[in-house]
Amino acid sequence: MSLTRFIKDLLRKPESIPTPGAIFYNATVAKVLRKPETKIANDIVARMKKGTVLDIGSGTGYLVVKIARRAPSLRVCGIDLSTQMVKIARSHARGIDNAQFVFGNAAKLPFRDKSIDLVVSTGASHHWKTPRLVFDECHRVLKTDGEAWIYDGCPEVFSNPASRRRLNKEYGFLIGRLGYRVSTLHGFTKEEYQTVIMHMLEQTAFKGNYQMALTDIWMKITLRKPG
Ligand SMILES: C[S@@+](CC[C@H](N)C(=O)[O-])C[C@H]1O[C@@H](n2cnc3c(N)ncnc32)[C@H](O)[C@@H]1O
Numbered sequence: 267m268s269l270t271r272f273i274k275d276l277l278r279k280p281e282s283i284p285t286p287g288a289i290f291y292n293a294t295v296a297k298v299l300r301k302p303e304t305k306i307a308n309d310i311v312a313r314m315k316k317g318t319v320l321d322i323g324s325g326t327g328y329l330v331v332k333i334a335r336r337a338p339s340l341r342v343c344g345i346d347l348s349t350q351m352v353k354i355a356r357s358h359a360r361g362i363d364n365a366q367f368v369f370g371n372a373a374k375l376p377f378r379d380k381s382i383d384l385v386v387s388t389g390a391s392h393h394w395k396t397p398r399l400v401f402d403e404c405h406r407v408l409k410t411d412g413e414a415w416i417y418d419g420c421p422e423v424f425s426n427p428a429s430r431r432r433l434n435k436e437y438g439f440l441i442g443r444l445g446y447r448v449s450t451l452h453g454f455t456k457e458e459y460q461t462v463i464m465h466m467l468e469q470t471a472f473k474g475n476y477q478m479a480l481t482d483i484w485m486k487i488t489l490r491k492p493g
Contacts, residue, residue: 281395282347283325292354296326298440302483303388306417307332310384315339317383320407322372322400323347323390327355327365334365343377345370373399375407382407385414388484392418392453398466401489405471410493414472419453420485421446433483441483449483459485 283291307329310319316339321330324344334342344367346352352369359365370376372387373396385404394400404414424430424446434442454463459478467476467489475490 281393283351283393284348285350288326288348288350288354291351292326296328298437299389300328301437302441303329304332305482306386306388306415307336310386310415311336311340314383317341318343318381319384319386320345320375320377320382322375322385322387322404323393324355324367325351325390327351327358327367329386329388330355330365330367331359331362334359334362338364340364342366343368345372345375347371373403375403377407379406380409383409383412385412385489386417387415388417389419389452391416391487397463398470401467401470401472404489405491408491410491412491414487414489416487416489417481417484419449419451420456420459420480421450421453422456423449423480423483423485437483445483453485456480456485459487463487 280287310333315337318341319333321342321344324330324346327344330342330344333340342365344355344365346355346367346369349369352367355367359367368376372394385408391397391400408414424433430442430445433445464478467473467487472489472491475492476487478485478487480486
């Protein structure tokens with residue numbers, strides 16, 4: 267077993283980030299991801315002005331807060347399996363009426379059928395212990411014609427020298443230089459997306475209604491719920 271595989275398996279063990287990890291994450295990684303997550307917030311706000319957005323594995327809540335601030339007529343909810351992350355996210359959302367955080371498991375979403383217009387998730391899918399259930403839950407809660415945008419790490423984003431230079435220039439050293447290693451440990455390879463994850467998606471309610479594309483610093487899986 268390679269060292270990378272060993273560390274990857276070790277990091278995957280806890281589904282929910284434990285309290286010290288959440289505090290560390292809030293002080294470090296969450297700050298580094300602000301800029302790329304701002305782009306996602308902009309894409310969401312450009313797509314919809316009304317309705318409900320659900321962020322699964324919302325962590326420190328930055329994305330939810332960003333969307334809620336930019337589009338006060340949207341209702342934006344975050345769900346996370348770590349009580350500490352929910353606590354941190356709530357503190358970041360103080361005073362923002364249209365942002366809300368709940369503790370819970372994305373494999374059993376505490377939301378009604380067809381109640382959500384858009385599901386989003388960043389950097390969380392590699393933590394899910396039962397991804398098939400999470401995908402089916404996304405399908406259940408989405409309204410007809412709704413979409414789920416699942417973003418997670420993929421080292422191939424950084425394997426091309428030109429894109430590495432561009433990301434280094436845009437986001438700085440931490441993403442440009444360390445992105446390859448970090449997304450190897452916190453994500454899936456392109457091959458894993460195109461084999462294991464595609465195979466899994468074929469067994470969910472999204473069968474045939476998804477696409478994958480390398481986007482900015484992520485692999486983005488777009489899942490559709492057609493009428
Ligand atoms: C690496 S953090 C990413 C946080 C945030 N989305 C971001 O981009 O900064 C992954 C988060 O997903 C949460 N998580 C993992 N599995 C989950 C599940 N099944 N349901 C809800 N949250 C989950 C973890 O507790 C953790 O806070």
